[in-house]
Amino acid sequence: MTDEEKRRTDRRQRDRHGNPRYLDPGETIFSLWGRVLAARYRRVAASLASRVMQRPLHIGISARIFHPEAGATGLRSKNLQYLEESIAHWVMTRDVLVFMIPTVNTEGLIHPSNIRLSHYAEHLDGLVLQGGADVSPQSYAETPTRPEWSGDPARDRYELELLREFIQAGKPVLGICRGCQLLNVAFGGTLYQDIATDVPDAMAHVHDDYDRHRHVIHFPEGSSLARMLKSQGSQALVNSIHHQAVKDLGRDMVVEARSSPDNMVEAIRYTKAPFVMGLQWHPEFHRAGGVELLDCTAILDNFLRVARETRF
Numbered sequence: 001m002t003d004e005e006k007r008r009t010d011r012r013q014r015d016r017h018g019n020p021r022y023l024d025p026g027e028t029i030f031s032l033w034g035r036v037l038a039a040r041y042r043r044v045a046a047s048l049a050s051r052v053m054q055r056p057l058h059i060g061i062s063a064r065i066f067h068p069e070a071g072a073t074g075l076r077s078k079n080l081q082y083l084e085e086s087i088a089h090w091v092m093t094r095d096v097l098v099f100m101i102p103t104v105n106t107e108g109l110i111h112p113s114n115i116r117l118s119h120y121a122e123h124l125d126g127l128v129l130q131g132g133a134d135v136s137p138q139s140y141a142e143t144p145t146r147p148e149w150s151g152d153p154a155r156d157r158y159e160l161e162l163l164r165e166f167i168q169a170g171k172p173v174l175g176i177c178r179g180c181q182l183l184n185v186a187f188g189g190t191l192y193q194d195i196a197t198d199v200p201d202a203m204a205h206v207h208d209d210y211d212r213h214r215h216v217i218h219f220p221e222g223s224s225l226a227r228m229l230k231s232q233g234s235q236a237l238v239n240s241i242h243h244q245a246v247k248d249l250g251r252d253m254v255v256e257a258r259s260s261p262d263n264m265v266e267a268i269r270y271t272k273a274p275f276v277m278g279l280q281w282h283p284e285f286h287r288a289g290g291v292e293l294l295d296c297t298a299i300l301d302n303f304l305r306v307a308r309e310t311r312f
C-alpha cells in the first residue's frame with residue numbers, strides 16, 4: 001500500500017478528531033467494552049430464558065402415605081409414599097413431567113437432611129394435592145366424632161406445609177378430593193366429618209360402587225369454573241368418592257361448584273392467588289372426552305397455563 005493509500009484508509013476509519021469511527025462521540029474504548037459486554041449478557045440471558053420456557057413444566061404431586069401395619073412384615077411393615085397411577089397419567093396427558101414429592105426428614109436420627117419442602121416449591125412449577133385418607137378433625141380444631149374418622153394428621157401436616165410453600169412461592173395448586181378439603185382447612189375452614197351423619201338430607205356421596213358412583217354438579221353463575229367449562233353447559237356429571245365435605249368456607253375462598261340437588265360444596269377457589277383450586281371429584285379416574293362425565297381438561301390447562309406464567 002502506498003503512503004497516499006494508507007492516509008486515505010486512515011481517514012475512512014477515523015473521524016476528523018482522530019477518534020476511531022466505531023466509537024460514538026464522547027465514548028471511550030472502556031465504555032465501548034461496557035456496551036459489548038452488556039449486549040453479550042443480554043444475549044446469554046435471552047437464550048437461557050428461552051431454554052427454560054421451552055423445557056416441559058415440572059409438576060409436583062403430593063404423596064399418598066401408607067403407615068406401617070402393626071404386626072406386619074415386608075412392605076406392609078414400612079412407611080410407603082406413593083402415587084396413584086391415574087393422577088400421574090392424567091397430568092402427563094398435557095406433556096408435562098410429574099414428580100412425587102416425598103415427606104422430608106430434617107431432624108430424624110437415621111437420615112437427617114437439609115432438604116426442605118420449600119426446595120421442592122422453588123424447583124417445581126405447580127402442585128397437585130392427591131386424594132386419599134380423611135383430613136383429621138384435629139387439623140380444624142375438632143375431635144373426631146368416631147375413632148374411624150380420625151383421619152391422617154401426619155399427612156395433613158406434610159401437605160399443609162407443602163401447600164404453604166407453593167402458595168408463598170406464587171405457584172399454582174390443584175387439590176383433588178382430599179386435596180380440596182385440605183385447601184379449605186388450610187385457610188381456616190371446617191369439614192363435615194361424615195356427610196351422612198352431619199347432613200342427613202344430603203344424597204349419598206360415597207357408595208359401594210366406588211368410582212362408578214356419580215351425581216350432578218352445577219357451577220354458580222360468574223364462577224371461574226362456569227367460564228372455563230362453558231362449552232359443557234352449567235351442570236355436569238362427576239364421580240363421587242368421599243364422606244367428608246367442606247362445611248364452613250375458609251378465608252378468601254369462594255364456591256366454584258355445588259352438587260345437585262343437595263347443594264354440598266363440590267369445588268372451591270382461593271381468591272388471593274392466580275390459581276389455587278380444589279375439586280371434590282376425581283377427574284383423573286375417567287377418560288377425557290368421554291360422553292358422560294365432565295371433561296376437566298380445561299381445568300388442567302388453566303392450572304398449567306398459570307404454572308407456565310409464574311415459573312420465574
Ligand SMILES: NCCCC(=O)O
Nearest residue numbers: 131132134177178244
Ligand atoms: N375424605 C377422603 C377423600 C377421599 C379421596 O380423596 O379420595
